[in-house]
Amino acid sequence: MTLSIAGAAFKKPSALPGFAPTLGFTLFYLSLIVLLPLGALVAKASGLGLGGLWAVAVEPRVLAALKTSFGAALAAASIDVVFGAIVAWTLTRYRFPGRRLVDALVDLPFALPTAVAGISLAALYAPNGWLGAPLAALGVKIAFTRWGILVALTFVGLPFVVRTVQPLIEELDRELEEASATLGRIALPPLVPGLLAGLALAFARGVGEYGSVIFIAGNVAYVSEIAPLVIVVKLEEYDYVGATGVAAIMLGVSFLMLLAINLLHAWSRRGLGHV
């Protein structure tokens, strides 16, 4: 970002005051609220050792839940990439009545509390619900099955894809000022890193999601139980070691996803520069 000279000081000189107190407070607050509690979890988990963590991970119920969480999050993120790209393209490039309203609504899953999303999706897709009833007539059951998890995670992940891709389409638009860009041919390749970043963000959010899922999922062990719910169940059974183990595995995945997302963002910015 900035030119750094070898052996340069920790901070570049500046005329502005307030560096030490603001950075000091930032680091203190960050340590107190985020790093120490997470560190305590990691310390407790490392007490289990790698063997202990592995033993927790391969417990049949935990393994099934991890597979469900990761599988559903990946499937939902993929759906979000397809429809999120179409939504972003439509909102950025076309003008139609109500466009601004629709654009504002895209952030709804960010703003709507997960428990509210959970009960409304469950009510919608329940066998007597607005969507559940016609689907039930066709013999399709969504609520209280694994499909419910997919619906909830698709809802939660959508804005991540749209908001990641939207500025890239706008930028692309400017760079291809005169060229005829259509979604399929010219525009898609430069958007790939952005779409992958959106996928990773939606996936990362989906893996850890709890509130919107548990109301619609049915929560049957080995079938429709997500990993965060297993942590809650273990806590209720006072199995602190098991809960810590599952949490440590999920935290490890979060770190990897964060790393991947940062790399993808860097790639997508560089990628656009070469268009």
Place this chain on the structure above:
Amino acid sequence: MSDAGVPTVLLSPRDVASESAGARAALIAVALGFLTLFLVLPLAIVFSEAFSRGVAAYLTALLDSDARAAIALTLTVAAIVVPLNATFGVAAAWAIAKFDFVGKNLLITLIDLPLSVSPVVAGLVFVLAFGAQGVLWPWAAAHGLHVIFALPGIAMATVFVTFPFVARELIPLMQQLGSAEEEAALTLGATGWKAFVTVTLPNVKWALLYGVLLCNARAMGEFGAVSVVSGHIRGLTNTIPLQVEILYNEYDIVAAFTLASLLALLALVTLAFKTYLEWRFVGAARRRGAG
């Protein structure tokens, strides 16, 4: 990652399209159909269910004593959490946007970290620290401090979950604005604090307000983390989302959606404010572009 929010605020869509009219209509239809299915219907059913037995039933559910206790607790938690995270956001944005130092990108990543942690894991870390087997349990017990299954635990978990919201709005904007104006104010003899209050704050007040509003909406609506630390004690440690869960599980659907409608309304106000800001910023950017 942290600058993803700004461009959407500042960009204005233009009507440039080379697809055929048919393709365009098809894409718009797919987009609107998907959004209706996944966004409009879930929002509509909240209010439809809440008022399904009429206004009287809605008001009865709202004025129930457990509901009022949940609303009071939620407001209390937000009143603790939002000022803390707003103060942090301003301090972090000043340090990060106004100065160059080693490890800045790592710091930004760490500030965003709580967003990638599952809310349940966020709740768990506080149970592990302050629960009956936790490392800080002896200390808390010696001081008669009830953290888990009490207000402090709920507030801590909520602070964690809403940690980056104000900082994320301020950092990219303040980085973009630079520090020339503040330096000018200092040259004219202003103190650092005066430069912050008279120059920086007016420049970032809308982003700050939006960050505060977003932090507030998340604080009032947090479910997973709070659910783990709260213990679900009716009338005592139930926030609005936890009360919604209990009512829903008891098949008191009208009451559950009545309380849920409060949070949905808060979400709509937050989105409306964001849209207003975008309209304002896009308008300002256009005027600057024209001038």
